Amino acid sequence: PQSILDVRNLKKYFPIRGGVFGRKVGEVKAVDNVSFSVNKGETLGIVGESGCGKSTTGRTILRLEEPTSGEVQFEGKNLVRLKGEEMRRMRRELQMVFQDPFASLNPRKTAGEIIEEPLQVHGIGSAKERKEQVKELLRVVGLDAFHAGRYPHQFSGGQRQRIGIARALAVKPKLIVADEPVSALDVSIQSQVLNLLEDLQEKFDLTYLFIAHDLSVVRHISDRVGVMYLGRMVELADRDGLYENPLHPYTQALLSAVPVPDPETKRERIILSGDVPSPSNPPKGCAFHTRCPHVMDVCREVRPEFKEHGDGHFAACHLLEK
Numbered sequence: 001p002q003s004i005l006d007v008r009n010l011k012k013y014f015p016i017r018g019g020v021f022g023r024k025v026g027e028v029k030a031v032d033n034v035s036f037s038v039n040k041g042e043t044l045g046i047v048g049e050s051g052c053g054k055s056t057t058g059r060t061i062l063r064l065e066e067p068t069s070g071e072v073q074f075e076g077k078n079l080v081r082l083k084g085e086e087m088r089r090m091r092r093e094l095q096m097v098f099q100d101p102f103a104s105l106n107p108r109k110t111a112g113e114i115i116e117e118p119l120q121v122h123g124i125g126s127a128k129e130r131k132e133q134v135k136e137l138l139r140v141v142g143l144d145a146f147h148a149g150r151y152p153h154q155f156s157g158g159q160r161q162r163i164g165i166a167r168a169l170a171v172k173p174k175l176i177v178a179d180e181p182v183s184a185l186d187v188s189i190q191s192q193v194l195n196l197l198e199d200l201q202e203k204f205d206l207t208y209l210f211i212a213h214d215l216s217v218v219r220h221i222s223d224r225v226g227v228m229y230l231g232r233m234v235e236l237a238d239r240d241g242l243y244e245n246p247l248h249p250y251t252q253a254l255l256s257a258v259p260v261p262d263p264e265t266k267r268e269r270i271i272l273s274g275d276v277p278s279p280s281n282p283p284k285g286c287a288f289h290t291r292c293p294h295v296m297d298v299c300r301e302v303r304p305e306f307k308e309h310g311d312g313h314f315a316a317c318h319l320l321e322k
């Protein structure tokens with residue numbers, strides 16, 4: 001498979017400021033040395049609990065946050081190095097769909113204006129052509145041309161997310177980073193929006209980086225899945241490999257909490273002790289060692305390497321080194 005996006009040793013540290021002079025007193029390692037690739041045309045899901053750094057990973061790739069260090073190669077170009085105009089042009093290729101379609105749509109603009117905005121920003125088409133394109137985009141996401149004149153509050157949650165998707169599609173991107181795109185929606189609406197995303201992927205040759213905390217949603221849509229914990233990628237595999245044969249104790253615990261339809265394959269629920277440690281003070285060695293049921297001495301000292309353990313199945317755990 002040909003990769004379209006290669007993330008190498010990506011770090012995003014946020015300074016913590018304190019005291020009278022607002023000096024830097026620490027840092028939050030929101031994304032701490034994360035590496036993965038996304039293949040052309042696939043959906044790579046990223047899962048993890050809130051605060052694990054999955055959203056920041058997505059935002060840093062698009063440079064909505066500036067990375068602290070690392071590389072983001074998109075079709076052979078390192079996005080981290082691109083300057084003003086070059087990056088601006090590159091933004092056409094990479095778009096984002098946000099979690100909360102209500103918060104991310106300007107309430108004073110009509111749906112038509114919202115969808116047209118990226119076309120204007122990138123100077124695409126005449127005013128008349130843009131209006132035509134907006135109608136076409138509305139149709140593509142399952143809305144009607146007359147919706148162009150309506151305001152965000154006049155739509156349901158699912159319809160608003162369709163508008164957010166139309167806006168992302170307007171500039172014909174190659175990669176879409178979707179950050180919790182269905183988690184604000186009713187369960188009955190979620191699958192409609194997921195199916196729409198799948199149809200659009202087919203139709204427009206899109207590649208998705210799909211970020212979510214809901215393991216069933218990620219399973220539904222992803223070809224491969226990465227699991228993050230405290231700013232680190234702990235496991236990455238194709239969907240079935242990850243869900244049927246999780247190698248990392250954290251993934252095993254996460255999956256054990258998901259109800260399975262077939263009682264034969266029922267897994268024992270693994271209850272993790274303690275809370276997720278603060279990302280401003282992550283545990284030494286394996287970041288998961290404070291909660292891991294299999295913790296060994298080495299885990300408290302040495303950070304396990306993120307390595308391949310069988311065909312395309314990566315994990316970072318000392319248990320697998322034996």
Ligand code: SF4
Binds near residue numbers: 250286
């Ligand atoms: Fe658990 Fe050690 Fe593996 Fe970390 S490295 S997940 S603490 S066994």
Ligand code: MG
Binds near residue numbers: 050054055
């Ligand atoms: Mg998030």
